[in-house]
Amino acid sequence: MTTPASPTASRRRLLVALQWALTALTVGVIVWYLAPNLGDIAAVSRVTPGLLLVASAGLALQFLANGMVFRLLVEHFGKPMRLGHAILIGLMDSTLNYLPMKAGTVATGFVLVRQYGIQVGDFAAIVAGATVLNVWLAALVSGICLLLLGIQSSIALSVIVVSTLLVATLMTWGRMHKPRAADELSRVRRGITHMVSGMALIFQSPRLVGGLTALNLVRLSAVALVLYASFAAISHGVSGLEALAIAGLAFVLGRLSILPGGLGFKEAGIAGTAVLIGVPAVYGLAAAVIDRGVMAAALVVLGIPATIWVLTRSHTTLAGATAGLEEAGPVHGEPGDAHPIGNYYDKYNTRNPVSRYLMNRFRADLGALWAEASPRSQLDVGCGEGVITCDWAASLGEGRVVGLDQEDARLRAEWASRHRPNLEFVSGDAATLGFADGEFDLVSAIEVLEHLPDPRTALSDMARVAGCYLLLSVPREPIWRALNMVRGAHWRTLGNTPGHIQHWSRREFVRFASSFGEVVGIRSPLPWTIVLVRLGSEPAVVRAVELHAPDAPPDVL
DSSP, X not given: OOOOOOHHHHHHHHHHHHHHHHXXXXXXXXXXXXXXXXXXXXXXXXXXXXXXXHHHHHHHHHHHHHHHHHHHHHHHTTOOOOHXXXXXXXXXXXXXXXXXXXXXXXXXXXXXXXXXXXXXXXXXXXXXXXXXXXXXXXXXXXXXXXXXXXXXXXXHHHHHHHHHHHHHHHHHHHHHOOOOOGGGSOHHHHHHHHHHHHHHHHHTOHHHHHHHXXXXXXXXXXXXXXXXXXXXXXXXXXXXXXXXXXXXXXXXXXXXXXSTTTTHHHHHHHHHHHHHTXXXXXXXXXXXXXXXXXXXXXXXXXXXXXXXXXXXXXXXXXXXXXXXXXXXXXXXXXXXXXXXXXXXXXXTSOOOHHHHHHHHHHHHHHHXXXXXXXXXXXXXXXXXTOHHHXXXXXXXXXXXXXXXXXXXXXXXXXXHTOOOTTEEEEEOBTTBOOSOTTOEEEEEEESOGGGOSOHHHHHHHHHHHEEEEEEEEEEBTTHHHHXXXXXXXXXXXXXXXXXXXXXBOHHHHXXXXXXXXXXXXXXXXXXXXXXXXXXXXXXXXXXXXXXXXXXXXXXOO
């Protein structure tokens, strides 16, 4: 069933598309500007172990300082944070923020809201206030460095005076301003109110001001270290003061990356400041690209693993946090939702050729495992609209097929359109199936377990009513989320589909399913994992209890 997207979803997709279009344009402009000089740049390029060591030290300092900033902010609200967790959060935030949509800040917000109980408004306010302080410090440091170098004194004084007057004005307004109730304000004015509140909160606490000042000076020095190594790599070395001046102005402009297509702001800051100190803009831009490449490598090697670790080991689910951090319309399944419960994307009727190809592969592999089981009766738990369930009923001929899902008026309308003599649809709960032991040869749960808060209990009851086999499929993580982000979907949740609260890799899901019986078939059509489990004579529930403690959480990637 296809339905038009909600205005909120359409605006969000348009914003994401704009982000990527302007990002692509920025990359194109940088390549066009560098192309005539690539030969000269390559001729003087040199990366030595010493330069790699300096760049690595700079990255490590950035991650550490960033994590300590968040630790300081969390502890301001009386919530303790372990040093190790702070470092991982700093790593996640630093690397993911090199993606559009300020992905690192959004992901960090999820963790602080869900695990540490920080209010969304407080998080937005404190981050806005800290950002203003950071930008002011960066502008101040870069201006002082330019003065000490005797370069562009008028520009240096302008940077110092203008930034200081701007922050002083905002802070005066923040202390005097008494905003109205949030529900009386527009969304834009609510954001400004949070920013003002954050600045007031920051500057009213000497401990916060002192701590953030020290940590951001460390972070700025760390950025300067990476830039120092980047310039040295193309044989256009700069002094420490020059690197700090470049880092400061680059940091100021880099904060504008929250805007659509903000990828090029930091690069422009590096190239522009390089010109001020006498380095050709093309080499400044080349150093900026090297700096970006170093962080991109850190994102792949360190940032993504740190993100997965933080979001899963801290028991934080992106989908669950979404409701608190964005105004995304009605909760799925409530009145006003365009799709039946449990369905965010009409995958069976999509016109997207790539999606159709992936779905055809999925259904072919699913059908192959179903044929291997050769059931005479089947219960399909979480059958949704019943598209595949109806196909199975047609294949079984006279064999009994029951489709089960939650009570939903739109699902019932879908079920009413699918008639087979041997097919029945019922409403029920996956965790407490109202059927006899061994009543069906096969019980299937296709794209269901990832939605359940306790999949082990639900699967135990499915094993109880299954006489021979379980046929199960789940999204394969983190590939599922990565592909969502590639197609521009669910960026605010780092690619996590709303409603997905369990996440398994292929290996982890096979291990999880094997606790209920012998896994006799595994298929991995991108981006899913499908398994066929044969149940033995020994009750599968008993085996599951023996191999895993009843209160143990499911294996989650």
